[in-house]
Amino acid sequence: MIAISHLDKHFDRLHVLKDISLTVQTGEVLVLCGPSGSGKTTLLRTINGLESIDRGSITVDGKTIDPKTSEIRALRQGIGFVFQQFNLFPHLSVIDNITLAPRKLKGLTREAAEAKAMQLLDRVGLRDKRDVHTDTLSGGQQQRIAIARALAMEPPVLLFDEPTSALDPEMVGEVLAVIRELAQDGMTMLCVTHEMGFARDVASRIIFMAEGAIVEDTTPAQFFTAPESARARAFLQDILGH
Amino acid sequence: MTLIEFLSGRYGELLLKGLTVTLQLSGVTLAAGFVIGVLLTLIRLSPFWIVRQAVGLLVDAIRSVPLLVHVIFWYFGAPELLPDGPRMWLYARDVNFICAAIAISIYAGAFISEDLRSGLRSIPKGQTEASLSLGFSGLETFRYVILPQAFRISVPPLLGQAMTITKNTSIALMIGVPELVYQAQRIQDITYEPFLPYASATLVYLAICTVLTLASRAYSRTAVKSRGAQA
Ligand SMILES: Nc1ncnc2c1ncn2[C@@H]1O[C@H](COP(=O)(O)OP(=O)(O)O)[C@@H](O)[C@H]1O
Ligand SMILES: [Mg+2]
Numbered sequence: 160m161i162a163i164s165h166l167d168k169h170f171d172r173l174h175v176l177k178d179i180s181l182t183v184q185t186g187e188v189l190v191l192c193g194p195s196g197s198g199k200t201t202l203l204r205t206i207n208g209l210e211s212i213d214r215g216s217i218t219v220d221g222k223t224i225d226p227k228t229s230e231i232r233a234l235r236q237g238i239g240f241v242f243q244q245f246n247l248f249p250h251l252s253v254i255d256n257i258t259l260a261p262r263k264l265k266g267l268t269r270e271a272a273e274a275k276a277m278q279l280l281d282r283v284g285l286r287d288k289r290d291v292h293t294d295t296l297s298g299g300q301q302q303r304i305a306i307a308r309a310l311a312m313e314p315p316v317l318l319f320d321e322p323t324s325a326l327d328p329e330m331v332g333e334v335l336a337v338i339r340e341l342a343q344d345g346m347t348m349l350c351v352t353h354e355m356g357f358a359r360d361v362a363s364r365i366i367f368m369a370e371g372a373i374v375e376d377t378t379p380a381q382f383f384t385a386p387e388s389a390r391a392r393a394f395l396q397d398i399l400g401h
Numbered sequence: 402m403t404l405i406e407f408l409s410g411r412y413g414e415l416l417l418k419g420l421t422v423t424l425q426l427s428g429v430t431l432a433a434g435f436v437i438g439v440l441l442t443l444i445r446l447s448p449f450w451i452v453r454q455a456v457g458l459l460v461d462a463i464r465s466v467p468l469l470v471h472v473i474f475w476y477f478g479a480p481e482l483l484p485d486g487p488r489m490w491l492y493a494r495d496v497n498f499i500c501a502a503i504a505i506s507i508y509a510g511a512f513i514s515e516d517l518r519s520g521l522r523s524i525p526k527g528q529t530e531a532s533l534s535l536g537f538s539g540l541e542t543f544r545y546v547i548l549p550q551a552f553r554i555s556v557p558p559l560l561g562q563a564m565t566i567t568k569n570t571s572i573a574l575m576i577g578v579p580e581l582v583y584q585a586q587r588i589q590d591i592t593y594e595p596f597l598p599y600a601s602a603t604l605v606y607l608a609i610c611t612v613l614t615l616a617s618r619a620y621s622r623t624a625v626k627s628r629g630a631q632a
Contacts, residue, residue, distance in 0.1 A: 207534055236536030246531035250549045259545060260535040305531075312535060 160185045160316060160347050161206065166215035168201060175201050177371040179215070183349065185315070188342045190358040190379075191351045193368035194394060199351045202368070203318050206349070207238040219316060236264060239309030239317040243325050245301040247293040253280075253304055254289045257311045264312070272311075279307040283337050299330030303337055310341075317341065319350040353398055359383055367391045407597045412588050416601055419584030423605075426498065426570040426580060430505040431563055437510025442517040463511035468504070468572050475504040476576040501573035509566050516562065520555035521547065560617040564610050581605060 161183040168176040175198045183189055191199045204210040206217060208226035217224040222234055248256050257279060258272035267275070280286045283303035293301060302322055309317060319338065323331040335357050342348060342361045352358060358365060358379060365382040367375040369390045375382060386392050407413065444456045463471075476497065480488055491499065524547055532542040574583035585598035592598075 209530055209534065232536050232538055235534055238534075240531075240534035242527060242531060244527050246525075246527035248528065248531070248546055248550075250553060260537065263541065263545065264536050308535070 160187075160220060161349070162216075162218045163206070164216050166202075166205065166217065167213045168205065168210065169213055175371050176205070176212075179371075179373055181366065181373065181376070183316075183347060185347050186345045187363045188346075188348045188350065188361055189364050189366055190362040191349060191366045191368060192353060192355075192358065192394070192398075193374075197368040198371040199368055200320050203240075203320050203349060203351060206318060207235050207240050209240075236260075236312050237314045237316065239312065239314040241302070241305055241309055241317065241319045241322050243321040245298070245305045245325070247301055247305055247308070249292075249294055251293070252290050253285070253293060253296075256293060256304060257308045260308070261311050276307070276311060279310050282310075282340070283307050284333070297330060298326045299333045302326065302330075302334045306334075306337055306341075316347045316349070319348065319352070321351050321353070323352065323354060355383070355395075355398060367394065369394075404597060404601070408601060412592075412598065415584045415588060416581065416598070416605075419579060419581035419602075420605055422498075422579055422583075423567070423570055423581040426502060426505070426573060426578065427563075427567045429502050430509055430570065431566050433502070433506035434509030434513050434562070434566065435559075437506060438513025438517055441510060441514035442521070445514070445518060446521075460511045460514055463507060464515070468508050468569055469575060471504040471508050472501055472572055472576055475507075476500040479503075497573070497576050497578045501570070501576060501578050505566065505569055505573070508569070509562060512565070513559065513562055516555050516558040517551065520551040520558075523554055524550050556620050557617045560613050560620070564613045567609050567613075568606060 161181070163179055163181045166176055166179040167174070179202060191202070193199055201210055205212050206219065206224065208224050208231045211226050219234060219238060222230070224234060225231065248259070251259065254273060254276055257276040258267075258269065261267045261272045261275065262269060277286065277289070280289060283306060285300060285303055285307075288296065288300065288304070293304065296304065302325075306317075306322075322338065323334050326334065331354065335354060338348070338350065339357070339361055350362075362379050365375070365377055365379050366373055367377075367382065367386070367388070367390075369388075374388050375386060375391050377387070382391070383395070386395060408416070441456060441460060445453050445460075447453055447456075480491055480496070480500070483491065528546055528550065529542055532546040533539075537545065570580055571582040573580055574586065577583070579587075581602050585602040588598040589595045
């Protein structure tokens with residue numbers, strides 16, 4: 160589904176991604192973790208072409224991702240992205256946030272797009288919020304709407320960049336529950352998160368990054384019981400607090 | 402003479418004529434200034450550094466020169482630069498009004514473009530990224546996501562500009578456009594009595610500005626209300 164090979168990227172002098180190779184099969188759920196600044200966000204952003212790359216290649220469903228080509232727009236429609244800061248459109252109601260892209264990009268009628276959007280609102284448990292203004296919603300609700308907005312384009316792949324780290328602790332669960340359900344439905348996903356309980360339950364693989372490189376690519380069982388690298392051990396100790 | 406007596410007579414008529422010209426001049430310059438402001442803003446989004454820089458400098462220059470100088474330039478200077486045909490055309494019409502309108506529109510356009518630009522810049526990068534990630538092009542992103550938000554943010558400053566423009570139109574009296582203050586001055590020349598004509602003109606400006614201020618407040622309130630109402 161996703162194939163990344165020998166990817167390198169710099170921000171000026173800073174070598175943020177170092178020779179990254181990674182393949183993701185359809186239906187897999189990958190959890191990316193690692194210390195802050197290790198390049199997780201940047202890696203995720205290269206996959207939908209929000210960041211360019213210096214060397215190597217990325218293909219999604221066999222098609223090369225290159226932000227400089229005009230095909231990138233069509234390809235992005237097939238790659239949902241969920242941001243840490245939600246980034247809902249504040250000038251649109253909840254339903255319009257979800258229907259904007261399907262209407263303008265897929266040519267769906269308003270009725271068809273709204274019918275679809277209502278199903279998605281059901282799925283994220285926010286049917287009654289259809290006409291409200293997005294900034295009257297709590298963070299957890301906004302993030303669930305953002306997930307519905309991404310799903311509205313029916314992408315085969317979803318990318319999540321720390322979807323719960325901007326949330327108050329009591330709202331983390333409701334968002335993770337939605338992502339968990341997507342995983343059960345067989346959605347292909349890459350999720351940057353530090354929610355280790357979630358990672359243990361949901362991930363098919365854990366990718367541990369440090370200083371721009373993939374240090375471990377392993378199963379949750381292996382990662383949590385016997386991480387190979389010292390860096391992963393230190394990271395886990397930090398994050399699990401013992 | 403009371404204000405009522407003063408206004409109901411011949412002088413009231415003159416002032417009303419002046420008000421009509423003031424409103425016409427304000428309306429025309431506000432509309433043209435908005436169009437110019439939008440155009441300048443769009444040009445300033447150009448991918449070419451040199452274009453952005455040139456227009457930026459032009460806008461700064463327009464804003465730093467006093468409006469009176471603009472009016473004088475467009476009335477005394479610019480028509481002389483025209484070829485004969487267009488100049489004749491211009492002089493056959495209300496040249497004072499036209500030149501004042503051009504000067505004020507350009508001046509207002511420069512300020513409006515600053516308002517629009519800061520509106521655009523205040524929109525977080527995440528909005529563009531969210532739109533691009535859904536598959537929208539840069540242009541579609543601008544149209545569906547950025548512009549509507551920038552416009553909403555710009556409404557209160559634009560109403561402020563409308564107020565400024567309305568007051569600024571009085572400068573047109575310097576080149577003989579018979580607007581409100583011009584008429585007040587004329588009445589004073591006849592009656593040797595400054596209070597009533599200028600007080601009346603002042604009240605009119607006050608009324609226009611009050612309406613615009615109230616509109617701006619009402620807008621901010623509805624904007625806050627649609628946001629507030631915390632769930
Ligand atoms: N747009 C950018 N320009 C310059 N440096 C950046 C930019 N974005 C990220 N970086 C740097 O790249 C490194 C990796 O960042 P990031 O991918 O956000 O890491 P993570 O998501 O793992 O915390 C950091 O050192 C960060 O400061
Ligand atoms: Mg990050």
